[in-house]
Amino acid sequence: MSAPTRSTVLRDAIGLGLAVGLYGAAFGAAADAAGLNAWQAVTLSALMFTGASQFALVGVLGAGGSALAAVGSALLLGTRNTVYGVRLVPLLQPRGIVRRLGTAHWVIDETTALSIAAPDRGLARLAFLAGGASIFLMWNVTTAIGALGAAALTGPALAALDAVVPAAFLALLWPRLRSGFPEARVQLRVAVGGALVALALTPFVPAGVQVIAAVVAVALAGRPRATEVAA
Amino acid sequence: MSGTALWAAVLAASVGCYLLKLAGLSVPAAWVEQPWVARIVDFVPAALLAALVAVQAFTSGQQLVVDGRLAGLAVAALALALRAPFIVVLLLAGAAGALVHVVAG
DSSP, X not given: OOOOOHHHHHHHHHHHHHHHHHHHHHHHHHHHHTTOOHHHHHHIIIIIXXXXXXXXXXXXXXXXXXXXXXXXXXXXXXXXXHHHHHHHHHHHOOOXXXXXXXXXXXXXXXXXXXXXXXXXXXXXXXXXXXXXXHHXXXXXXXXXXXXXXHHTOOTHHHHHHHHHHHHHHHHHHHHHHSTTSTTHHHHHHHHHHHHHHHHHHTTTSOTTHHHHHGGGGGGGGOSOOHHHHHO | OOXXXXXXXXXXXXXXXXXXXXXXXXXXXXXXXXXXXXXXXXXXXXXXXXXXXXXXXXXXXXXEOOSHHHHHHHXXXXXHHTTOOHHHHHHHHHHHHHHHHHHHO
């Protein structure tokens, strides 16, 4: 395989943008199913711009949860991006307050993966900007399409949408459980634990609280591995 | 929930998530790279996303229920295991949910 060049970095970034756009349509539909209007769905995609947190917010609201539980779930999933930012600083070296404020907005799973995969700092910056731009554009356009499209659904199509929302969450979770993911078996244990905690608490706590409470399942991951500490 | 409360949730969560991103670019790396912090952050998505799958698929308000969404979820799991593309997973899940709705009336 030849060394990645500017054109392959750009191609990967734009390809990922197109693929992620499909998730945007699912998010727009999920937001509509949860009772948000199209403006609110697009505001989330433009301002929050981090898929798992957006899905969590509308998922908890759709389940009848309070605003507080919904915001809490979104923030818990957003902590991931803090760690990504720490990894990106040496690669992107955002100088000055304005560049740092702008860079922060596009720190997400996909742009982090693209930047880390790039062979040098210059290409990492290119991957971050090209990936961020294509994903941001696609994500917002498809969110609007999904939200407006779902609002027009009736009857069996509405039942279809009900079944699509949990499937979309499963698709977000699935890559973490695949054998290639670090500690996939431990991820599975934590996931099963989280689902069981949430279901067990559902009859007893206000809607949405069981989702936040499910973080206790993280304890099933155990202590940090000694090799990681040494590294 | 009122429109105002929805907007408040949308904006508060958006600002909060942005500040979490900005914190990563701003705080000393050593704060975030504690082994315990990294451990927790690595596993929070699995716990929360699985909880959301369960709540979206098996609950209605405070009740545990089994309906067409279960068929959709099972079909989605099968499609994901067979490495189907995302859009195919969602279309199959939606079709299964709609089918159960039509058959069960």
